[in-house]
Amino acid sequence: MKRVLFIDRDGTIIKEAPDEVINSFTKIEFLPNVFKYLRLIAEELDFELALVTNQDGLGTEFLPEEVFTPIHNLVMTSLKNENIHFKAEHIDKTFFFENAPTRKPQTGMLTGYMNNPEYDLAHSFVIGDRLTDVELAFNLGAKGIWINQGTTFGNNELSQKFEKLKEYIALETNDWKEIYEFLKAQ
């Protein structure tokens, strides 16, 4: 059976921008340790890598394809050059308010895994920096690895969501080294 790591991009591989849109090369900063440990994960462990990212308004004036694509290609080529190969990239282009079934935490882009008995989703993981990434794990029947870069639960809705989802968090960390060690121990 195949196990998958569904990996978010912004806030997980590269840092999230303050305005939450990566529309300039100047906003690219890779997370510490991501190259070294994602490479070890790719080389030593038996997981398929799949990128799953929401890119709000991709293809609109908010984030034109010609702005997004060269930046995204730089990120993915940098990983590839370190022997980190993603088998698939799932990029949702909608805005939050569109409520699309393809937008994380919904699973619309990932039904190919859910409907294929070759995939062992119960032993697969979603790695991401938001609770919606953990919620995606729940919706897939997988577990979440939550990269918490200092989320505080100021508002009630978020803290209620956390209470509901925390049992699906297999690991909470802000260090790729810990993610590697955790996965290796599985």
Ligand SMILES: [Mg+2]
């Ligand atoms: Mg993210």
